[in-house]
Amino acid sequence: METGTIPIGELSGGLDLYRTLESGQTYCWRRSDDAMYTETPPGEAWYYTVVDGSPIRVRTTGRTLEWQSPIDAESLVRRLLRLDDDLEAIEAASPDDPLLTEAYEAHRGMRLVEDPPFECLVSFICSAQMRVSRIHSMVSTLAREYGTPLEWNDETYHSFPTPAQLASATEAELRDLGLGYRAPYVVRTAEMVADGEAHPAEARDLEYEPAREYLTRFVGVGDKVADCVLLFSLDFDEAVPLDTWIKSAIEEYYPECSQNGYAATSRAIREELGGQHAGYAQTYLFHHLRTGG
C-alpha cells in the first residue's frame, strides 16, 4: 500500500475536506463511517473513491491531509481535490460583494473538485429535482449495483460503472433503484457514451458556450446540468450553474442579472461574480445559501 501526507499549511487558502466533499458539488466520494450529509464531521473517518480501477482514500488529521491507495496517488489526489488552486488569489480577485464575502468567510478551505467526466455527468443527470443527500445515495447505489467490486485493505470498494456497464442496465431496473423519471435518461446517456456517439470529456477542447451546447446532446442534460459538468469535471471555472438556489439569489441580490433565457442570465451573473472564476463564487454561494447562511 502506498501512503502519503500533504501539509495543509502549504496550500494557498488551506483545505476543508468536509466542506469540499459534502457541499453537493461531487457525488464521487463516500465516507467510511457511512455518515455523509448527516451534519456529522468525519473525524478520523476516511473519504474514498475509485478512479481508473484504483481505490483512493483521504482524510485530514490535524493540519495534514493523508492519502492511501494501492498506487502512488499523490498527483491524482492533488488533481481530484484541486489542491494547487490558489484559493487566496481566487478570493482576492473576486468582486467586493457583501453576500459573496460572507460566503467565502463562512466556508474557508472549500475547494472545487475535478470529478471523472462520465461519473460527473451521470451524477448531475440524477440531480434533477433531488436533494443532495438523495443524489449521493443514488450514485452510491449505481456503483454498488453496476460497478466493479474491488477488494483492498479488507474492505470492498465499488468503482463507478463504466458506460458499458451502466448501459447494460434497463430503465425498469433503475426505476426500482429509485431513480424515477431519470432512469431512462441515465440508460440512454450511458448508451450514447458506450457506443462512442459522444463523450463528455470531448467538451474539454471547446470554448465555454460551445462546450455547454455539446453536453446538452446527452439525454437528461440541459444547460444547468451541462454547466455542472463543465465546472465540477472539466475545469471551466467560468461556468455558473443556474440552479434553484442561485436563481433565487439572483432575484434577491442581483436582480439586474435576471435576463430573458438561460444564456443571457448566465452571461450577466458570470460577469457579476467575477468572470473567469465565477464558478468558484457560485459554489460558495450555493453552499452558503443551502446551509442556511
Added chain:
DNA sequence: ACCCAGGAAGTCT
C-alpha cells in the same frame, strides 16, 4: 405519533 402537502443542484415533449 400519524398524515399530508410542498418541494427537491431540471429536462423533455
Added chain:
DNA sequence: AGACTTCATGGG
C-alpha cells in the same frame, strides 16, 4: 405550459 418519480421533511 405541463408532466414527470420518489421520498425525506416540516407543519398540522
